[in-house]
Amino acid sequence: MDAFGGDYAPLEVIKGAVAAAKELSDEIILVGKEDEIRSVLQSENVPEGLVSIRHAEEVIGTDEHPVAAIRAKKNSSLMVALKMVKDKEADAVVSAGNTGAYLAGAFRVLGRIKGVKRPALTAVMPTITDKISVILDVGANADCKPFQLVQFAHMGAIYAENVLGIKNPRVALLNIGAEEAKGNALTKETYALLKETKLNFIGNVEPRNVLLGEADVIVSDGFTGNVVIKSIEGTAGALFKMLKEVFYKNLGTKLAAGVLKPGLKTVKNKLDYSEYGGVPLLGVDGVVFKSHGTADAKTIKNAILVANDYYKAGITEKIKELVATEQDDSAEETEMA
Amino acid sequence: MDAFGGDYAPLEVIKGAVAAAKELSDEIILVGKEDEIRSVLQSENVPEGLVSIRHAEEVIGTDEHPVAAIRAKKNSSLMVALKMVKDKEADAVVSAGNTGAYLAGAFRVLGRIKGVKRPALTAVMPTITDKISVILDVGANADCKPFQLVQFAHMGAIYAENVLGIKNPRVALLNIGAEEAKGNALTKETYALLKETKLNFIGNVEPRNVLLGEADVIVSDGFTGNVVIKSIEGTAGALFKMLKEVFYKNLGTKLAAGVLKPGLKTVKNKLDYSEYGGVPLLGVDGVVFKSHGTADAKTIKNAILVANDYYKAGITEKIKELVATEQDDSAEETEMA
Numbered sequence: 001m002d003a004f005g006g007d008y009a010p011l012e013v014i015k016g017a018v019a020a021a022k023e024l025s026d027e028i029i030l031v032g033k034e035d036e037i038r039s040v041l042q043s044e045n046v047p048e049g050l051v052s053i054r055h056a057e058e059v060i061g062t063d064e065h066p067v068a069a070i071r072a073k074k075n076s077s078l079m080v081a082l083k084m085v086k087d088k089e090a091d092a093v094v095s096a097g098n099t100g101a102y103l104a105g106a107f108r109v110l111g112r113i114k115g116v117k118r119p120a121l122t123a124v125m126p127t128i129t130d131k132i133s134v135i136l137d138v139g140a141n142a143d144c145k146p147f148q149l150v151q152f153a154h155m156g157a158i159y160a161e162n163v164l165g166i167k168n169p170r171v172a173l174l175n176i177g178a179e180e181a182k183g184n185a186l187t188k189e190t191y192a193l194l195k196e197t198k199l200n201f202i203g204n205v206e207p208r209n210v211l212l213g214e215a216d217v218i219v220s221d222g223f224t225g226n227v228v229i230k231s232i233e234g235t236a237g238a239l240f241k242m243l244k245e246v247f248y249k250n251l252g253t254k255l256a257a258g259v260l261k262p263g264l265k266t267v268k269n270k271l272d273y274s275e276y277g278g279v280p281l282l283g284v285d286g287v288v289f290k291s292h293g294t295a296d297a298k299t300i301k302n303a304i305l306v307a308n309d310y311y312k313a314g315i316t317e318k319i320k321e322l323v324a325t326e327q328d329d330s331a332e333e334t335e336m337a
Numbered sequence: 338m339d340a341f342g343g344d345y346a347p348l349e350v351i352k353g354a355v356a357a358a359k360e361l362s363d364e365i366i367l368v369g370k371e372d373e374i375r376s377v378l379q380s381e382n383v384p385e386g387l388v389s390i391r392h393a394e395e396v397i398g399t400d401e402h403p404v405a406a407i408r409a410k411k412n413s414s415l416m417v418a419l420k421m422v423k424d425k426e427a428d429a430v431v432s433a434g435n436t437g438a439y440l441a442g443a444f445r446v447l448g449r450i451k452g453v454k455r456p457a458l459t460a461v462m463p464t465i466t467d468k469i470s471v472i473l474d475v476g477a478n479a480d481c482k483p484f485q486l487v488q489f490a491h492m493g494a495i496y497a498e499n500v501l502g503i504k505n506p507r508v509a510l511l512n513i514g515a516e517e518a519k520g521n522a523l524t525k526e527t528y529a530l531l532k533e534t535k536l537n538f539i540g541n542v543e544p545r546n547v548l549l550g551e552a553d554v555i556v557s558d559g560f561t562g563n564v565v566i567k568s569i570e571g572t573a574g575a576l577f578k579m580l581k582e583v584f585y586k587n588l589g590t591k592l593a594a595g596v597l598k599p600g601l602k603t604v605k606n607k608l609d610y611s612e613y614g615g616v617p618l619l620g621v622d623g624v625v626f627k628s629h630g631t632a633d634a635k636t637i638k639n640a641i642l643v644a645n646d647y648y649k650a651g652i653t654e655k656i657k658e659l660v661a662t663e664q665d666d667s668a669e670e671t672e673m674a
Contacts, residue, residue, distance in 0.1 A: 128575050139513065142521035176476065176563040184479035184560045207564045208571030223521045226513040227544045227561055231568035234545030238465050239576055239608065246600030253600065256593035263583030263590065270579070271572075 001304065003032035004059045004077040005097020006295050013096065014040045014051075016300025021050050023301075024308060029090060031056050032077040056080035062293060066100030070108060078102060082109040085286040092287035092307045094278055096295040102288075103140050103281065110286040113316065115323030118144070119283030120152045121222065121290065122159060123229055124276040127213030134160045135174070135210070136282065137222035138229050144221035146189040149173070153199055155282040155319055156217035162313040163306070164216075168200050172215035174224060175204035186221060194219075207231070211271075236271045277302025280310055283319065287311045338641065340369035341396045341414040342434020343632050350433060351377045351388075353637025358387050360638075361645060366427060368393050369414040393417035399630060403437030407445060415439060419446040422623040429624035429644045431615055433632040439625075440477050440618060447623040450653065452660030455481070456620030457489045458559065458627065459496060460566055461613040464550030471497045472511075472547070473619065474559035475566050481558035483526040486510070490536055492619040492656055493554035499650040500643070501553075505537050509552035511561060512541035523558060531556075544568075548608075573608045614639025617647055620656065624648045 001017045003010045010032060018041075021028045030037050034055040041051070058076040060069045070079060078097050082105050084090040095102050103121070112119055120137035127133055134156045141148065153171050160169035173191055175183040180191055182204065194201045205215050207228055220228065243264075247257035257264075277299055278289040287310055291303040338354045340347045347369060355378075358365045367374050371392040378388070395413040397406045407416060415434050419442050421427040432439050440458070449456055457474035464470055473493045478485065490508050497506035510528055512520040517528055519541065531538045542552050544565055557565065580601075584594035594601075614636055615626040624647055628640040 128579060142513065174564075176479065176560055176567070184558075187560075206571075207567040208574070210568065211571055211575040221521075223513055223524075224561060224564055227511075227564055228568050230513070230544035231547065231565050232572045234543075234548055235569045235572035235608075236576060237545070238548040239573060239604065242465060242604045242607065243601075246597055246604060249600060252596050256596035259589050259593035260583055260597075263586060264580075267576070267579045267583060271576070 001028060001030050001300075002077045002081045002093065002095035002097055003030040003037055004056075005095040005102070006291065006300075007062065007096075007293050008296060009096065010036055011040055012295065012297045013300050015044060015297035016295070017051055017304060018044065018046050019297060019301040020304035023305065026308060027052055028304065029054050029084070031081040031084070032059070033057065054080060054084065060098050060101050062098050064098060064101065066098060066104045069098065069101045070105045079105055079109065082106060082288075085288070086110055092289065092311045094289045094291060094300070094303050094307050096291035096293055096300065096303075099139065099290060099293070102290060106281055106284045106286070106288045110284045110288065113283055113285050113320050113323060116155075116283040116319065117151055118148050119281050120155060121279060122156060122282050123225070123279050124164075125210065125218070125229070125232075126270045127211050129213035131166075131213050131216070132164065132276070133210070133213060133216055133218055134164065134169075135218040135220065135225055135229065137220065138225040138279075139222045140281065141222040143223070144186065146186060146193050149186070149190040149219050149221065150193045150197060151283070151323075153194060153197070153201075153217065153219045154322055156219060157199055158315060158318050158322065159280065159282060159310075160216045162315055162318060163310050166216045169216035170202045170214075171199045171217040171219065172202050172205035174207065174210075174218050174220040174228065176206065178204050178206060180204070190219070232271070240268060277304070277306050280307070280315070282315075285316065287316060338365060338367050338637075339414045339418045339430065339432035339434055340367040340374055341393075342432040342439070343628065343637075344399065344433075344630050345633060346433065347373055348377055349632065349634045350637050352381060352634035353632070354388055354641060355381065355383050356634060356638040357641035360642065363645060364389055365641065366391050366421070368418040368421070369396070370394065391417060391421065397435050397438050399435050401435060401438065403435060403441045406435065406438045407442045416442055416446065419443060419625070422625070423447055429626065429648045431626045431628060431637070431640050431644050433628040433630055433637065433640075436476065436627060436630070439627060443618055443621045443623070443625045447621045447625065450620055450622050450657050450660060453492075453620040453656065454488055455485045456618050457492060458616060459493060459619050460562070460616050461501075462547060462555070462566070462569075463607050463613075464548050466550035468503075468550050468553070469501065469613070470547070470550060470553055470555055471501065471506075472555040472557065472562055472566065474557060475562040475616075476559045477618065478559040480560070481523065483523060483530050486523070486527040486556050486558065487530045487534060488620070488660075490531060490534070490538075490554065490556045491659055493556060494536055495652060495655050495659065496617065496619060496647075497553045499652055499655060500647050503553045506553035507539045507551075508536045508554040508556065509539050509542035511544065511547070511555050511557040511565065513543065515541050515543060517541070527556070569608070577605060614641070614643050617644070617652070619652075622653065624653060
């Protein structure tokens with residue numbers, strides 16, 4: 001656990017890691033400035049030996065230039081934590097820090113799984129149904145090629161099946177129309193390729209239906225995927241802001257809002273994807289989870305738990321098997337075309 | 338007015354046109370099957386002479402293939418209405434019908450303003466402030482080049498200034514990060530070009546901030562713009578669906594919801610962009626307004642009123658002046674580059 005990544009690091013991160021350690025039998029290693037970590041553990045009355053510490057002197061800030069930061073700060077909590085996975089001193093890494101630096105660092109330190117063209121940042125989306133959906137890529141690759149999206153689809157399906165327990169997940173392409181002929185050059189070509197795979201491809205899903213739970217895995221280039229999750233987040237935020245004004249208008253509305261509070265809280269939590277803790281960078285050679293920059297202790301705890309599930313489900317190995325077999329042919333062919 | 342376009346045509350369309358005719362001194366011509374229009378006017382007790390009728394035998398359905406439909410149905414209400422603008426028998430056209438057919442028909446019948454590379458469908462977005470924002474393109478061009486986005490910016494600024502009355506409108510580029518270096522190849526190149534214009538360019542706006550009113554004009558390729566407005570629409574819809582469940586849970590919540598109803602209604606209306614009636618296709622040589630497929634009478638009325646404002650503000654002429662002067666140089670240079 002990168003103890004110094006995220007807006008509320010190190011306090012909330014350490015508290016979250018401690019909460020996770022209480023639920024798991026596995027060792028949790030906090031990476032960062034040892035004396036600061038020790039002082040937090042002490043003030044929180046954490047029993048000796050519940051978590052381990054690995055010292056790392058430097059910290060990469062949220063606003064630092066990703067590539068410059070990972071070059072300059074080899075002893076940062078983020079880079080040291082990644083290195084530990086590379087050196088098999090840790091099985092998974094979680095950070096709520098600088099996304100760009102984390103992605104760039106993961107590429108550099110761990111590298112891609114052989115055969116994977118581009119790793120993809122993978123978000124878990126709430127829906128109005130009981131199910132959740134997986135959407136990828138949501139920001140690791142702003143410009144994508146069709147065969148990369150096909151790989152994202154495969155990796156997303158493996159994730160949905162093995163971590164979320166969804167049998168034969170329904171895979172859809174994010175597009176601006178339901179029909180096959182709709183979209184831009186990228187989505188049209190990707191549609192044609194997805195039809196040829198063995199995936200349970202159900203066609204296009206429109207942005208307005210993302211929250212309806214029509215698909216288990218939603219595939220997109222990183223630019224569009226990021227636009228969708230940020231639009232949803234922004235709209236929910238703006239709406240709750242406006243609702244708050246309605247609720248606080250006068251005594252009558254305040255009392256009424258009080259009655260509705262438990263239900264409203266449930267709705268808010270459901271749309272808050274940080275509730276799901278963290279999301280994996282699928283396709284790198286190691287278990288790399290990203291938690292939200294604004295993660296609090298609860299979010300960090302959830303991120304560690306889900307990273308643990310992911311590691312135990314052997315997703316990295318499953319992706320390796322996949323690219324070693326059926327995927328290779330079609331991807332290579334497309335690349336040459 | 339294309340009387341046979343939209344899910345609730347012809348009844349709601351005719352009622353909307355009649356409502357607009359009562360507010361305007363200008364002539365409103367309903368285009369479509371004359372006998373059906375007459376029978377609606379009669380059953381609605383519309384005074385003789387309040388609206389005119391132009392007969393058109395055919396109707397283009399929502400699900401018809403755009404290009405095939407406009408080729409096959411030259412006598413459709415949609416094509417006849419467009420032709421009337423071309424022939425100066427009408428000053429503006431409004432339709433709630435098949436978007437693709439309408440766009441394709443407008444290109445074919447009216448053509449582009451000379452110098453405009455691509456016309457752009459332009460939406461008006463509500464914000465949590467008192468202001469509204471203009472966003473374009475939201476679906477006419479799925480694949481765009483940087484210089485096209487620069488033209489969209491210019492056309493959007495003319496619209497915001499002359500129709501919405503926003504002086505020196507703040508123009509922003511829709512992007513997945515606030516910093517200049519963020520985004521995909523298209524946004525990075527567009528950012529560099531926008532900096533060189535005389536527009537009041539304020540940089541990137543992130544999808545999560547679209548509803549905050551940070552910019553007056555938001556520029557995007559048609560794919561991403563469509564994704565954003567549909568994501569916002571979908572999220573608001575899903576949220577209100579979930580809220581409804583909270584409100585109808587039991588007698589207590591129903592009573593509480595009753596107290597909050599007026600305020601909630603205001604919020605819902607604010608986020609419902611169909612409240613703004615219709616949006617122009619900027620860059621075609623004529624005034625072409627698109628209303629939502631689900632438009633009811635009120636929406637149609639608003640669409641006609643805003644199309645009328647737009648016509649009277651002489652936007653088409655202003656765009657012609659613009660492309661004739663400063664715009665030409667930079668656009669041509671970029672195209673050759």
